[in-house]
Amino acid sequence: MEQTIFPGVNKIAVLRATALGDMIFALPALKALHCAYPQAEIVYLGRDWHAGFLPGRLPGVKRVVAVPPVKCIEQLAQGLVIDPAAEADFFGRMQAENFDLALQMHGAGEFSNPFVLKLGARFSAGLRSPKAPPLDRWIPFGYYQNEVIRLLEVAALAGANTVSTSLQPCLPVLDADLAAAAPFLDGLRRPFAVIHPGSTDPRRCWSPEKFATVADWIAGQGLEIILTGQGEDGARIQAVQENMRAHALNLCDRLSLPALTGLLSHSALFVGNDSGPLHLALAVGAQAVGLFWVEYILNSMPLLRGNFYPLISWQRQCPRCGRFLDKAEADHPAGPCTHYVSLIEEISPEDMIRGVETMLRVKSNSPSRYTPGCNG
Template sequence: MPEATRTAGERQPGVAGERQPGVAGAVGERLPGVGRIAVLRANALGDFIFALPALAALRAAYPDAELVLLAAPWHAKLLAGRPSPVDRVLVIPPAPGIRAPDPGEPRPAPEAMRRFVEETRAEGFDLAIQLHGGGKNSNPIVTALGARLTAGLRAEDAPPLDRWLRYVYYQPEVFRYLEVAGLVGAAPTTVLPSLTVTDADWAQATEVLGAPTRPRVALHPGATDTRRRWPAGNFAAVARALAADGFEVLVTGTPAEAETVDRVIDAAAGAARPVVGTLDLGGLIGAYDQCELVISNDTGPLHVAAAVGTPTVGVYWIGNLLNGATPLRGAHRPIASWTVHCPVCGIDCTRGIYPARPGDGECSHRDSFVGDVPVAEVLEAARELLRPPS
């Protein structure tokens, strides 16, 4: 298309130079002479998994640069000694819109973010990239790092970066961040998140759980957002059925999810055993790698299981499926609830994203939006993935 006939909507905002079409959108010009790259991605576990292909693209495009992740303490612990595109983690202080404190982490001093920005700016980053979200809170921090070039996402309430893409809520998360990497000339090397399992992961899982004596399946019934939780009784029904099929069934959860795990264990009536607070994240990775299947709500552990190559059955609200489900079906089965109206008050809960749609009031209920997913459907998917190929 000749330049003169292009419309503004056909060009990426804030991007200069020629762009070539790629697997995940246009690929812009690389910045020459890059020695150090800062990437802000300090949110939750699943969010980090979704960003792995973008981090791999940046590593491939700038192989001689140091790639530094600005993130939480748990990121530093997870990546210590684990092969990944990241060379180093700088722990960014908790702050609104950036990250919540890790469990047990002390409250930061009021000047902690200012001091962090000053110290990080002094490292002399060439590229500073925001893979964090809409940018209202994160773009000012990325800009303040003083890099030669900034790039990332921008919602309507966020300040611009040197190169930016509009943040549009409904988009597969992996491709969202691959598009950002493309802004600085980093073409995809993969579109599938991959997480290396270490010997230490396996050792911890085996020490805590014992070596598998029969094929294992893990269920993860928790999720930070209670609207994403499939009922505990449904997980228990799956546990009983798979235990009867001859599988060892684990029910995993964080300490904050212990009550939910207990409800599943009680209803499973001896068909499953709990795994709560006995494994760190590396141990959980090892445990999932030892499993034949992980069945979970749409939450971080589900995406971890897929990233280590374990087959999954995921229970999703339809909007989250659009953003978070793996596109593969050979080893993964995302099962969707199509509920869009609050089960309690009936309000259209897409209105926060599409405010022009008719409706009245805001919904504050946190009842499950996925409770209508049938047990039979999850079991059918699980048994198909667990059945040896003919």
């Protein structure tokens, strides 16, 4: 049923204190929300990195407030949104904001719905699992739904017209992004491909040897190869480089998020696992080939194909213990399977090369970058 606009809304809080890819998924919903409430100030409740990256990029999102993160691993595993020791100060400040509307875009709601209710807004809306307290308007949360569409449904709860909103997340590239990327672009032969072999989840990681095979093939087509990642990605990136015959520029731990954004906006191709940088690359208009495990395709796989070629692993059994896995079982810390091994190795380099060939043939026809208009 179509929902009406909440009356008298001048300030909106949006809770989405999550990772890079999750932020990208929210862009269409944020755009639709701004179009529904063009007069309202949208305050994004996120993490420290959001505060350094989002301001000035999205119409309507005037401020970012960092939610103090949980410090205890046990509390993080439970799904807590905020450090309990920081709650009194944080919610005191947020209640003083006098929000008119608070939207919960941060998961199933068991912990995030109480968080949103403590903001003290006149109205609330968002997602709700059976264990979560109700908001003024809510829709049921179930894992098996595309995240972009899920968040557009939350915006629709607030009366936003989501029918005319593009399903392709689009992120504007700022002059500051291009300036941050400039030192790494100088001296490069164009065009170039970005290879991102890492992921926060080792089960979503393809082998370095296979990445190296594909990177060599791409280099043979006349493209420069740039390897990106950070932290624990370093060992994988080094292994890719060591297994390559062609030259590759290793930028692991050398790129800020703005620099990565600027770099991706200039790339001819992105190749990588299901990860935040893959979704960032697509949001700034790059051509991309991505690797996905079957249990993630309904949730995180991009919906449009103008600049994206997906490769899907249909493997449902752990290669070590043979247990059949779904998303809930794979994420449960106590099992039934605790083997953190790749579940996408059935995808071959030949499969990837076919995808790369397709993207290199296709002229870029992805949607134009984010514009302030409400009908784009």
